Amino acid sequence: MSADLHLERTPEKRTGLGILWDGFSSALIGLTVTLTTLFKPKVTELYPMEKPTLTKAYRSAIALVHFDDIDTHDCIACSACELICPSDCIELTGEKMPGSKKKRVDFFEMDFSTCSLCGLCLAVCPTDTLKYSTGYDDASGSSAWVHDLLEPFDDPPMEELARRLEERAAKQREARAAARGDHPVKKPAAPKAAAAVAPAAPPEKEGGDA
Amino acid sequence: MSGLIDSVQGVLGGWLTELVIGFVLLAVLITLNAMFMVWFERKVAGWVQGRHGPLHHGPFGLAQTALDVVKLLGKEFIIPSKVDRPVFLLAPIIAFLPALAILSLIPYSADMTLTDAQSGLLIVFAFGGLSLGGIFMGGWSSNNKYALLGAIRAVSQNIAYELPLLLSAMAIVLMSGTLNLTEIVDAQAGYRWNVFFQPLAMLIFLISAAAETNRAPFDIPEAESELVAGFHTEYPAMGFAVFFLAEYTYMFAVCAIGAVLFLGGAAGPLLPGPVWLLLKVYFLLFLMVMARWTYPRLRFDQLMNLAWKYLIPLALGNLMLTAFVLKLVQT
Structure with missing residues (x-):
């Protein structure tokens, strides 16, 4: 780059016309820098009109992950996040799903005015159903920001949910079997809508059935 | 109509x-x-x-x-209580009006000159000097140390830069043999623009013009980092606006003179004369604006050094060389 020439020049004492030439040439170099900047893309982000491209590590309010295969989140109300939270800002309750020992969350409230986005809840979540959201203009006029994470989720009826979870567990079994190089033994029985079966058996048990 | x-x-x-x-x-x-x-x-x-x-x-x-x-x-027009009132009120007007007079002398096209004075160039520089009076009046009457310092700086700077400005223009006067701006334009007919024969004179003219109009990098009369706002520190609302208007009008005037002296005035193909003149003027103004946002402000001694040690000797040398070459060509 031409601007480097200027910096590398030895600080020898110039006299007379030498100074004049130095001044003139460095003035031209400066002018080329500004002239090229003139046509470069602008770095200013026009805030309300433009959405920025957020980095992958961008952290905004904690949210529940939406899994496509069950079309909802997968919080089992285990309370691990509630227990590990250093700011004590998570409060959740769950109830047992009918016909199963699994619990399902029915109230998940976070107080974002005390949450420091440390990410411990994401780390401990056994079903990986917590994530950072990408909202970036969450400023508000109030200092309190308590939010029920379940609010945007419209959970299906429990029976329907149980069926979806069973379907997913079957797919996971198949995928694991394929990864080990086994032939899929047989398709698991199509889950019944009434779902008296246990949904999503733990993987340790499933390992032996191939 | x-x-x-x-x-x-x-x-x-x-x-x-x-x-x-x-x-x-x-x-x-x-x-x-x-x-x-x-x-x-x-x-x-x-x-x-x-x-x-x-x-x-x-x-x-x-x-x-x-x-x-x-x-x-x-905005409210607040006049500080300890100012020299008549001078304070008159200063922006005195700073602004000469620029208007200069604009009336410029040939906007071959037959569009408001006052086609025989000694046009001389009058232009005379009025340019008057404008400085307004700045000095403003700084002097404000009863404010920053304003006074700004005014003093403006005067010494303008005295220093008036010389290379005049000397570089004088080379053009020698070449065209007249002070009449219209005739100077006529002498450059056929695209024999003076910039091709006198590039050094044009460079000196532009540098001095930036200094004469108190533009960055020569804006020490209103150096924000040292003098608040310089000579117009105490001016409220429209008083400040008139100073501002004067600055921009004077810039336009100086660039118009530059276009007339060096870029063949209103001459150009296809488009009508005034359009060509405006194009050239705004090209020069663009250069001035780019200089402002490229170069840092000169210190006062650097400013004086540039004028007295470099620009004036160079302009003098250029003038002598021009006279010599002209004499050679004539004989």
Whole structure:
């Protein structure tokens, strides 16, 4: 780059016309820098009109992950996040799903005015159903920001949910079997809508059935 | 419209009517130029720094200056109690009016000059010197140390830079053998523009012109980091606006003189004369704006060194060389 020439020049004492030439040439170099900047893309982000491209590590309010295969989140109300939270800002309750020992969350409230986005809840979540959201203009006029994470989720009826979870567990079994190089033994029985079966058996048990 | 002109003509007589119409047009030109230049300056400043510049009012933010003027009009005109009142009030006007006089002397096309004076160039520089009087009056009467310092700096700077400005223009006068601006333009007919023969003179002229108009990097009379706002520190609302208007009008005037002296005035193909002149003027103004946003402000001693040690000897040498070559060519 031409601007480097200027910096590398030895600080020898110039006299007379030498100074004049130095001044003139460095003035031209400066002018080329500004002239090229003139046509470069602008770095200013026009805030309300433009959405920025957020980095992958961008952290905004904690949210529940939406899994496509069950079309909802997968919080089992285990309370691990509630227990590990250093700011004590998570409060959740769950109830047992009918016909199963699994619990399902029915109230998940976070107080974002005390949450420091440390990410411990994401780390401990056994079903990986917590994530950072990408909202970036969450400023508000109030200092309190308590939010029920379940609010945007419209959970299906429990029976329907149980069926979806069973379907997913079957797919996971198949995928694991394929990864080990086994032939899929047989398709698991199509889950019944009434779902008296246990949904999503733990993987340790499933390992032996191939 | 023609009826109006006829009735004005009946009252004022022929040449006075021309003068009135001319000055009305000049007033329009000055206002539009100042409004455009403030916007242009801010836009270029933004672009140079990777920003957008004015954006939201009007197309490309063009209405920004108009709204700024409305804001200035709405401000209270506060006159500090210890100022020299008549001088304080007169200063912005004295600073502004000479620029208007200079604009009336410029040949906007081959047959569009408001006052075709025989000693046009001389009058231009005389009025340019007057404008400094307004600045000094403003700084002196403000009863403020920053304003006074700014005024003192303006005077010493303008005295130093008047010389290379005149000397570089004098080379052109030698070449065309006249002080009449229209004849200077005529002498450059056929694209024998003076810039091709006198590039050094043009460079010196542009540098001195930036210093004469107190533009960055020679803006020490209003150096914000040292003198608050320099000579117009105490000026409120429209008083400040008139100083601002004077600065931009004077910039336009100096660049118009530069275009006339070095770039063949209103000459150019296809487009009508005034358009060509405006194009050349705004090209020179663009250079001035770029210089402002590229170079840091000179210290006062550096400023004086540049003028007395380099520009004046160079301009003198250029003038002598021009005279010598002209004599050679003639014999």
